[in-house]
Amino acid sequence: MAQIHELAASGRTDQGKGASRRLRRAGQVPAVVYGAGETPQNIQFEHNTLALAARNEWFTSSILDLLIDGKRQKVLLRDVQKHPFKPQLLHLDFLRINENQAVRVRVPLHFVNQEKSPAGKASGVVVSHAMTDMEVSCLPKDLPEFLEVDLVELKLGDIVHMSDIRLPDGVEIPELRLGKEHDHPVVTAQEIREEVEQTPEGAEGAAPAEAAAAAAPAEPAPAKKEEK
Numbered sequence: 109m110a111q112i113h114e115l116a117a118s119g120r121t122d123q124g125k126g127a128s129r130r131l132r133r134a135g136q137v138p139a140v141v142y143g144a145g146e147t148p149q150n151i152q153f154e155h156n157t158l159a160l161a162a163r164n165e166w167f168t169s170s171i172l173d174l175l176i177d178g179k180r181q182k183v184l185l186r187d188v189q190k191h192p193f194k195p196q197l198l199h200l201d202f203l204r205i206n207e208n209q210a211v212r213v214r215v216p217l218h219f220v221n222q223e224k225s226p227a228g229k230a231s232g233v234v235v236s237h238a239m240t241d242m243e244v245s246c247l248p249k250d251l252p253e254f255l256e257v258d259l260v261e262l263k264l265g266d267i268v269h270m271s272d273i274r275l276p277d278g279v280e281i282p283e284l285r286l287g288k289e290h291d292h293p294v295v296t297a298q299e300i301r302e303e304v305e306q307t308p309e310g311a312e313g314a315a316p317a318e319a320a321a322a323a324a325p326a327e328p329a330p331a332k333k334e335e336k
Contacts, residue, residue, distance in 0.1 A: 111166070111170075111253070112173055113161075113164075113166050113167075113170055113171075113172050113173065114172070114173045114174075114175060115153070115158070115161060115172055115173070115174050115175065116153075116154075116157075116175045117139065117151040117152060117153050117174060117175065117176050117177075118151065118152055118176065118177055119149065119150070119151055119152075119176055119177055120138070120150045120151060120152045121150070122150075123150060128198075128199070131152055132155075132196070132198065135154065135155050135156070136152045136153065136154060136155060137152060137153045137154075137155050137158055137197045137198070137199070137200065138150070138151075138152055138198075138199050139151050139152065139153060139199060139200040139201070139202065140199075140200075140201055140202070141174065141176070141181065141183060141202045141203075141204060142201070142202075142203065142204065143203040143204040143205075144204035144205070144206050146204060149176065151176055153200075155196070155197060158197060158200075159195070159197060162188070162197065165216055165253070165254070166253055167185065168185055168188075168214075169213055169214060169215045169216060169241070169253065169254075170251065170253055171183070171184060171205060171211075171248050171251055172184065172185065172202070174202060181204055182204070182205040182207065182248060183202040183203060183204055183205060184202065184203045184205060184211065184213060185200065185201075185202055186201045186202065186203045187199075187200065187201040188200050188201075205248050207247070207248050207249065208247070209247075210245050210246055210247055211245070211246070211247075211248055211251065212243055212244070212245045212282060213243065213244060213251060214241045214242065214243045214244075215241060215242060215243075215244055215251070215252055215253065215254055215255055216240065216241045216253075216254045216255075217237075217239060217240055217241055217242060217254065217255050217256075217257050217273075217294070218254045218255070218256050218257065219237060219257050219259055219295070220256055220257070220258055220259065220260075221258055221259050221260035222235055222259040222262065224260050225259050225260050225261060225262040225263065225297075226261075226262065226263040226264070227259075227262045227263050227264055227266065227297035228259070228262070230263075230264060232299055232300050233264050233297055233298070233299060233300065234297075234298055234299075234300050235259070235262065235295065235296070235297050236295065236296045236297075236298070237294070237295055238292070238293050238294055238295065238296065239292070239294050242255060242270065242273070242281065242294075243281070243282060243283065244275070244279050244280065244281055244282075245279070245280050245281075245282045246278050246279040246280065247278060250276065250277070250278035250279055251279075252276050252279060255273055255275070256274070257273055257294065257295065258274075259295060262295065262297050263297060264297050264298075264299060265297065265298070266295075266296070266297050267293050267295070267296050267297075268293070268294045268295040268296075269291045269292065269293055269294060270283065270284060270290075270291050270292055270294055271284055271291045272294070273294065
């Protein structure tokens with residue numbers, strides 16, 4: 109069962125860039141909640157508390173319980189704006205959830221048992237993770253916080269595709285409906301190959317000859333005869 113993650117916010121009436129700047133100077137973060145056929149609502153968060161929550165993996169991939177002035181709403185984070193170089197959240201967008209309608213959410217991938225696999229134990233083998241998260245579709249109640257990818261049997265030359273990942277009941281990967289060409293690799297185990305620079309044919313011995321020619325003293329130019 110998915111864990112409940114609560115975020116506390118309060119409503120706000122001020123709008124516009126000026127109002128948002130004032131909120132940020134006061135240590136608040138402006139945000140908006142929309143969707144589910146209801147009127148969008150402007151809200152605000154205490155920045156430091158929200159920044160701590162934003163460090164967690166679940167913040168971007170789980171259904172959140174948003175408490176706005178004590179009223180609970182189920183939401184998903186849809187957009188977050190950050191300062192380009194300061195550790196500051198500038199604005200967030202939340203989508204209200206209809207618990208009877210499927211949602212599409214990118215959830216993180218957790219790779220387990222790689223070090224126990226034949227590929228993980230072998231020398232000269234590199235295991236590459238082509239993806240770190242994946243979009244799934246399901247009802248909100250079925251949304252997993254992450255998908256586990258068990259690599260215990262991974263060996264040299266193996267490729268784990270999207271379709272190989274075990275999904276919880278009620279969860280599917282929408283991209284796989286588009287055809288086999290969309291069944292992308294998630295993990296690969298390949299041999300490390302060292303590239304050896306080869307000397308071009310005929311080049312061997314050319315360099316010493318060129319060096320010798322360059323080092324040889326130049327022949328003196330013939331002296332000009334004096335005109336009488």
